[in-house]
Amino acid sequence: MSSPQISPLAPTTQPSLPEIAGVRLATAQAGIRYKGRTDVLYVALDEGTQVAGVFTRSRCPSAPVDWCRSALEAKAGARALVVNSGNANAFTGLKGREAVTLTAQIAGRAAACAPEAVMIASTGVIGEPLDATKFGGVLADCAARAEPGGAAWTEAAQAIMTTDTFPKLATRTAEIGGSTVTINGIAKGAGMIAPDMATMLSFVFTDAALPQTVLQELLGEGTKKSFNCVTVDGDTSTSDTLLLFATGAAGSDPIEHADDPRLQSFRTALDDLLIELAQLVARDGEGARKLVTVRVEGAESDASAHRIAMSIANSPLVKTAVAGEDANWGRVVMAVGKAGEPADRDRLAIWFGDVRVAVEGARDPAYSEDAASAVMRAPEITVRVDLGLGQGTARVWTCDLTKAYVEINGDYRS
Amino acid sequence: MSSPQISPLAPTTQPSLPEIAGVRLATAQAGIRYKGRTDVLYVALDEGTQVAGVFTRSRCPSAPVDWCRSALEAKAGARALVVNSGNANAFTGLKGREAVTLTAQIAGRAAACAPEAVMIASTGVIGEPLDATKFGGVLADCAARAEPGGAAWTEAAQAIMTTDTFPKLATRTAEIGGSTVTINGIAKGAGMIAPDMATMLSFVFTDAALPQTVLQELLGEGTKKSFNCVTVDGDTSTSDTLLLFATGAAGSDPIEHADDPRLQSFRTALDDLLIELAQLVARDGEGARKLVTVRVEGAESDASAHRIAMSIANSPLVKTAVAGEDANWGRVVMAVGKAGEPADRDRLAIWFGDVRVAVEGARDPAYSEDAASAVMRAPEITVRVDLGLGQGTARVWTCDLTKAYVEINGDYRS
Numbered sequence: 126m127s128s129p130q131i132s133p134l135a136p137t138t139q140p141s142l143p144e145i146a147g148v149r150l151a152t153a154q155a156g157i158r159y160k161g162r163t164d165v166l167y168v169a170l171d172e173g174t175q176v177a178g179v180f181t182r183s184r185c186p187s188a189p190v191d192w193c194r195s196a197l198e199a200k201a202g203a204r205a206l207v208v209n210s211g212n213a214n215a216f217t218g219l220k221g222r223e224a225v226t227l228t229a230q231i232a233g234r235a236a237a238c239a240p241e242a243v244m245i246a247s248t249g250v251i252g253e254p255l256d257a258t259k260f261g262g263v264l265a266d267c268a269a270r271a272e273p274g275g276a277a278w279t280e281a282a283q284a285i286m287t288t289d290t291f292p293k294l295a296t297r298t299a300e301i302g303g304s305t306v307t308i309n310g311i312a313k314g315a316g317m318i319a320p321d322m323a324t325m326l327s328f329v330f331t332d333a334a335l336p337q338t339v340l341q342e343l344l345g346e347g348t349k350k351s352f353n354c355v356t357v358d359g360d361t362s363t364s365d366t367l368l369l370f371a372t373g374a375a376g377s378d379p380i381e382h383a384d385d386p387r388l389q390s391f392r393t394a395l396d397d398l399l400i401e402l403a404q405l406v407a408r409d410g411e412g413a414r415k416l417v418t419v420r421v422e423g424a425e426s427d428a429s430a431h432r433i434a435m436s437i438a439n440s441p442l443v444k445t446a447v448a449g450e451d452a453n454w455g456r457v458v459m460a461v462g463k464a465g466e467p468a469d470r471d472r473l474a475i476w477f478g479d480v481r482v483a484v485e486g487a488r489d490p491a492y493s494e495d496a497a498s499a500v501m502r503a504p505e506i507t508v509r510v511d512l513g514l515g516q517g518t519a520r521v522w523t524c525d526l527t528k529a530y531v532e533i534n535g536d537y538r539s
Numbered sequence: 540m541s542s543p544q545i546s547p548l549a550p551t552t553q554p555s556l557p558e559i560a561g562v563r564l565a566t567a568q569a570g571i572r573y574k575g576r577t578d579v580l581y582v583a584l585d586e587g588t589q590v591a592g593v594f595t596r597s598r599c600p601s602a603p604v605d606w607c608r609s610a611l612e613a614k615a616g617a618r619a620l621v622v623n624s625g626n627a628n629a630f631t632g633l634k635g636r637e638a639v640t641l642t643a644q645i646a647g648r649a650a651a652c653a654p655e656a657v658m659i660a661s662t663g664v665i666g667e668p669l670d671a672t673k674f675g676g677v678l679a680d681c682a683a684r685a686e687p688g689g690a691a692w693t694e695a696a697q698a699i700m701t702t703d704t705f706p707k708l709a710t711r712t713a714e715i716g717g718s719t720v721t722i723n724g725i726a727k728g729a730g731m732i733a734p735d736m737a738t739m740l741s742f743v744f745t746d747a748a749l750p751q752t753v754l755q756e757l758l759g760e761g762t763k764k765s766f767n768c769v770t771v772d773g774d775t776s777t778s779d780t781l782l783l784f785a786t787g788a789a790g791s792d793p794i795e796h797a798d799d800p801r802l803q804s805f806r807t808a809l810d811d812l813l814i815e816l817a818q819l820v821a822r823d824g825e826g827a828r829k830l831v832t833v834r835v836e837g838a839e840s841d842a843s844a845h846r847i848a849m850s851i852a853n854s855p856l857v858k859t860a861v862a863g864e865d866a867n868w869g870r871v872v873m874a875v876g877k878a879g880e881p882a883d884r885d886r887l888a889i890w891f892g893d894v895r896v897a898v899e900g901a902r903d904p905a906y907s908e909d910a911a912s913a914v915m916r917a918p919e920i921t922v923r924v925d926l927g928l929g930q931g932t933a934r935v936w937t938c939d940l941t942k943a944y945v946e947i948n949g950d951y952r953s
Contacts, residue, residue: 181876183873183877184880184883186876216900218899221901253902360870360877448945454666455665459665462597462598463596467598468598470600526949527949528945531940531945
């Protein structure tokens with residue numbers, strides 16, 4: 126596969142991530158599938174590290190997703206994270222379960238911990254057995270040379286890429302009861318490896334001292350406003366995994382409940398970091414040339430607004446219109462109408478950027494095609510819909526649907 | 540817009556439709572939007588004609604859809620059908636309502652009937668006011684020259700096309716209590732006119748003598764197995780309309796209930812005709828190069844099977860894989876998993892054509908990539924999934940997602 130062009134929506138600079146006490150990283154070439162690039166990320170976590178996770182809702186999850194869910198239930202904390210690219214270990218049956226078990230054993234020996242304290246994620250080919258013996262010498266070596274430094278973070282974000290065109294990193298700081306804590310996150314987006322599917326993986330690390338239950342609640346809430354608001358093509362991977370690790374090394378005061386007011390700064394910083402990572406995923410959608418923010422207001426509830434926003438963001442006709450720089454508000458009406466949510470055609474108003482193109486169920490009489498077209502030519506576009514029914518709002522991100530998407534996903538064998 | 544190439548999935552011959560007593564047709568050039576082609580279909584229906592309808596579930600339906608729903612409630616029967624292409628009269632507010640009212644008045648004068656006995660459908664541009672005064676002289680002239688003959692049916696199917704690449708016609712005969720009745724149907728599929736959206740329209744005519752309530756029940760049942768099983772891109776039009784007219788001219792015995800056993804032959808013929816028309820729509824999906832039949836078996840219920848089948852048929856990743864002639868069963872697993880329906884990964888089996896590629900939650904050990912690839916190279920492909928849970932089955936049709944789809948829907952302004 127030739128190296129893809131970097132997305133035109135990529136950030137112009139990559140952040141340099143600070144160290145997080147209790148977190149050390151190493152990458153390696155295990156030869157899972159790729160040649161000449163790293164395909165394994167190993168993260169060593171100090172004793173006492175707590176972990177929370179959010180996973181794909183697919184009824185056909187990958188073996189690593191099953192493993193992580195069980196490991197979280199064991200409440201054994203986390204001492205190591207192993208991520209490989211090149212093979213998703215999904216739909217691999219009994220062999221898949223054996224492969225994660227062996228991976229956890231190898232990593233457990235490297236980290237001197239129980240297998241249940243090893244979190245695992247895989248992305249890449251589906252249906253191919255993953256040869257976990259390839260981790261044999263690799264993980265012990267990673268454990269020996271894992272480092273906390275900035276370059277290690279960038280290398281980590283690169284090792285988990287599939288057809289991502291740029292590494293995705295973000296960092297924030299927050300205060301918890303007078304202590305400053307740091308949050309670092311990396312993510313990979315919708316990448317495709319023949320024969321495979323899109324997978325979203327993200328790993329977030331903090332030195333805050335927070336128990337698993339609190340982390341889980343913060344992560345669940347944060348996901349709703351970030352990763353669950355991103356869609357590239359509406360297809361949900363078998364492998365989507367988001368993990369939040371807290372080493373506790375910052376020594377902040379013990380916090381028992383997610384509604385503790387001392388968490389306000391941390392919650393804001395975490396939400397903000399998750400949104401940044403989620404947007405980076407949309408910016409690197411396959412074939413993407415435009416970043417689209419869809420805002421829905423005036424719905425009967427936030428949940429209703431979210432479903433309408435996703436209906437717009439997933440509509441192939443809306444997404445091809447954006448690709449064609451066409452202010453085609455008729456397709457937005459169509460996507461509102463098909464969402465199955467309360468909507469009154471004759472109260473609808475629609476904007477592209479600041480240009481109101483439709484109002485009260487018809488074209489805005491003052492609508493200027495030139496002004497709307499100018500909005501559509503920009504690389505970042507906001508589509509706003511006011512339903513005029515209630516107070517529900519939502520915001521989601523997507524990208525346009527281009528011939529490059531079809532090429533990446535359909536033409537790679539030809 | 541240049542004349543599009545005829546879909547490679549088009550039938551090699553067009554059926555010649557027989558006359559239906561009580562039905563006469565005429566087409567005209569009203570200059571709604573197109574130049575040099577017909578854009579109006581007028582159908583004259585003899586007194587006593589009953590009508591039933593199924594419409595888009597969109598919460599933002601077009602003005603003609605609203606009109607037809609009201610007209611059906613009035614139970615005034617039908618004496619005329621007016622269809623125009625070029626303007627959908629959707630999202631046109633008060634002006635749209637005035638335009639359908641005026642259209643019905645003009646047609647009512649031409650047919651010497653009450654406006655409520657006029658059925659109306661429009662397809663084309665959205666958000667543009669429709670100038671119904673253009674129907675002024677046109678409909679009276681159509682009424683004067685309407686004919687029952689075979690060429691009139693083909694011309695009717697052509698007049699309602701937008702970017703359809705071929706006219707869609709089908710015919711069947713059936714027996715009702717010893718009388719032979721005929722059913723003719725025409726349809727238009729997912730066509731696109733800048734700036735516009737896909738719309739499905741279909742009109743079915745029979746000389747059977749059936750009351751509105753029976754027609755409605757038969758049509759509702761038939762739609763579930765036909766048009767509701769077709770998807771091109773998952774986007775639901777504001778204008779989808781399917782009407783069934785029965786003139787009663789065949790003079791068959793009166794039938795009061797849809798469960799009358801004498802309807803068996805008619806029901807089968809109607810279902811069969813609707814399926815043929817629905818498949819023609821899938822064969823003419825925008826940019827389509829492959830007709831895909833998705834069969835789901837072993838689901839917990841038929842409804843569950845249908846939702847899983849539609850999840851597969853609407854998946855951009857499945858559809859691009861088909862375009863790339865790639866036997867990518869991993870994407871089928873993904874689409875099953877995201878459907879939100881009961882599924883057990885470890886019981887799943889998947890076939891492309893007759894080639895079983897996956898079984899019991901993993902790749903079929905006997906699976907031959909060559910054999911599967913040969914299946915994928917054919918213009919018509921069946922994807923079959925057995926969930927292994929129950930007796931629920933479903934069958935839906937779709938087409939592949941090609942660069943031509945993106946071109947048609949995104950590039951027409953460039």
